[in-house]
Amino acid sequence: MKKLIALFLAVVMSIGFAACSSGGQTSSGSDGGNAQTDGKTVVYWSMWEATEPQGQAIQQSVEAFEAETGINVDLQFKGRTGIREGLQPALDAGQVVDVFDESTDRINTIFLPYVMDLEELAAKYNYEETAEPSLMSLCRELAGGKLMSIPYQPSLWAFFYNQDILDEAGVTELPTTWDEFLEMCEKIKQAGYAPITCDDAYSTAMFGHHLSRLVGEDRVVEIVTNGEWDDPAVLQFAKDYEELASKGYFVDTIASNVWPSGQIADIGSGNAAMYLNGSWLPNEIKDTTGPDFRWGCFAYPELEGGEYGLEAGSYGAQCFAINKES
Structure with a gap:
């Protein structure tokens, strides 16, 4: 057998x-x-x-x-x-x-x-x-x-966005740094849209990406495993995301969004511009967005003095495996 x-x-x-x-x-x-x-x-x-x-x-x-x-x-x-x-x-x-x-x-x-x-x-x-x-x-x-296991169906994480919203907001270049990211968010807000949404299922993704940009993957593992929440990088993340919140760059419901409400009600319905998610996102909400939705994506921005730059990314795949008892 x-x-x-x-x-x-x-x-x-x-x-x-x-x-x-x-x-x-x-x-x-x-x-x-x-x-x-x-x-x-x-x-x-x-x-x-x-x-x-x-x-x-x-x-x-x-x-x-x-x-x-x-x-x-x-x-x-x-x-x-x-x-x-x-x-x-x-x-x-x-x-x-x-x-x-x-x-x-x-x-x-x-x-x-x-x-x-x-x-x-x-x-x-x-x-x-x-x-x-x-x-x-x-x-x-x-x-x-x-x-x-045998990998297939590769995937990556990025900010996935609605190109129509970026066009309306006058965003002509994608951000590569955190300051450029903030500038883009402000343009989107001024155009009448929420720049960023998320759901509970992916709520830790922004924390993980930001922290890994600051100190690198190995240090993130140490912080999380050992509970070193007094690390300066954790405070820096909190300050950076406090700024996003205070400037109104998140959808109003971000704290209560239960998956998949954010990706459907916010991204799919055109209320928010972007979502840090995996490359499976367009397929998951295709019934809401329809065939004419203009998707785009960009890597998590670099942070000043950070350990990782744009060359580092979060990727993965699905895999096949065989039951050893078969």
Whole structure:
């Protein structure tokens, strides 16, 4: 059974979820047509919804895999909530979940005790010849030096904004420094819009980005882990964000926004200009924004005397993993 599961993941890796853009023409490589299925079924839990573009790509890839190999796949779209509330109890109870996907950090921390080492599989199929090196490195770093998951669907964090609002406000250049960011916020406010919104689910993102710009990632980890809240960088963050608040650069409801109200009611409805979020944001609210919404994004601004500049960013991916008990 484990051989079939490894084959399934290998074929999905080779397909690269390109079926949506390639008309469904895929190839599984030399091993696919020789698989001995023995009536086995691979159970795959996905964090996506079937209606999402990534869910549709996964569905097409699974169908191509089944047609090529004859192996059955029980594909179950659980969505974010279903995975995060149901996967660990299912694994603890011994429920059959052979393959699953989740975010890079969750798979390589929360679910790390449940997954198998994939170093040999990746080497067998020369996966790293075409994989993004930074994502492979991230997976190994989080898992203590071993490849326990296969990254896909890369993402990054940035300020995502409504280009129409910036145009109306007369913003012609994106900010690279904190002072330039403040100037842009003032222009947006004067144009009649709230510059910044957020939701409770992402409320710590601004703190984390600002602090890491000031002192670097390693020091942020020390501050948070050791509770060193008297560090001068924490006070500097508080002062900088107090200025944003006192100047009216946040939406009035920012303290009470419960996800996804801020991204839908503020960004989607055109009441606020920008939101520090991941590159999944445009897809999450596409039903509200519609096809003509003009998105843009820029990196978190540099801070005077800070440890990190624009060269540093927050990135990640979703990952596949194989249940080591399968």
